Amino acid sequence: MELRQITTFIKVAQLGSFSKAADSLGYSQSAVTVQIRQLEDELGTRLFDRMGKRISLTDPGSQFLNRAYEIINEVNKARLSVADTGDLHGSLHIGTISSLCDAKLPALLKKYWEKHPNVTVRVTTAEPEELIDLMERGDVDLIYILDEPRYNNNWRKLMEQREDVVFVASSDLACELNRPEGLKIGDLFDMPFYLTERNANYRRVLDRFLESKNVSLTPALECSDTSFIIKMLEINRGVSFLPVYAVSRSIEQGRLAILNVTDYRASLYRQIFSHKEKWHTREMNEFIEMAGAES
Secondary structure, eight states, X not given: OOHHHHXXXXXXXXXXXXXXXHHHHTOOHHHHHHHHHHHHHHHTSOOEEEETTEEEEOHHHHHHHHHHHHHHHHHHHHHHHTSOOSOOOSEEEEEEOHHHHHHTHHXXXXXXXXXXXXXEEEEEEOOHHHHHHHHHTTSSSEEEEEESOOOOTTEEEEEEEEEEEEEEEEHHHHHHHOOTTOBOGGGGXXXXXXXXXXXXXXXHHHHHHHHHTTOOOOOSEEOSOHHHHHHHHHHSSOEEEEXXXXXXXXXXXXXXXXXXXXXXXXXXXEEEEEETTSOOOHHHXXXXXXXXXXX
C-alpha cells in the first residue's frame, strides 16, 4: 500500500469523481483509476461503486476513508517532527468572518508577528458556509468562525470558546431604555433594528427565537458588515444583536451599551477548524495556540 494511493483515494472520495481527482492531483485519469484498483486489490474489497459516470463510496470504502485520514495525519506528524525547527518563515491562510476579522485578528496577528515576523499571512473573509467550502477544497489552511457548535468527521476542531450575543444600542438610548427590573424583548420592537443579513450566524439564532414566539421582525437596516452596523448604532436611535467581542471596544469607550433584556439570552462559539487531510504546519500550530490562549 503506497501513500500516494491513499492520498488519491481521499481526493476521489472528497470530489466524487475520478476525473476531478486527476485534475486536482495532476495525474491522468487512467493513473487515478490504476491506483484505486491497486488499492482495492490489496485491501480485497471494492471501495467505490461505479454507476456510469457517477461513483459513491461503498460501506468498506466509508470505513477505510476514516482510517485513511488517520494515516495521512500520522505521516504529516512524522514529517513535522523532523522538520526544520528554526524561525518560522512560511505562509498562513486564514478564513474568517468579518466580525472576528475586525475585533479579534488585529491584536492576535500583532502578537503572532512579534514572535514570528517572517510569516506571510493571508486573510479571507466570508460567511461560515462559504468558509467551510473553502476549507474542504483546501483553499485555506484553517477557518475561524462564530457559530453554533459544528461537528464533521472530515474536520478537526482545534478550538471552541463561548461568546455571548447581546442586544446593544447607543449609550444615550440604552440609558433611556434600560430599567432596574430589566427589559423584555417585546419592549424593543418599536425601535429600528440594524441586523446582519438573514441566515447569517447570529441573525439566524435571533430569527429562530422570534419564530418560536410567532413574532416577525422587519429590520430598518440589513448589512453583512458588522463594523458598519456598529457605526450606525453609535449615531442613530437603533438596536442591534451582536456578539460581545464585536462591541466591547465601543462599550469601553462609552459609545454603546448593552440592553438588559431578561427574557432572551444567547451564546455562540468561536471555533477553529482544519480539514482532517490538512497537514498542520508549524505556522498553523502557532496561530492555533495563540488563539486558544486569548480570552
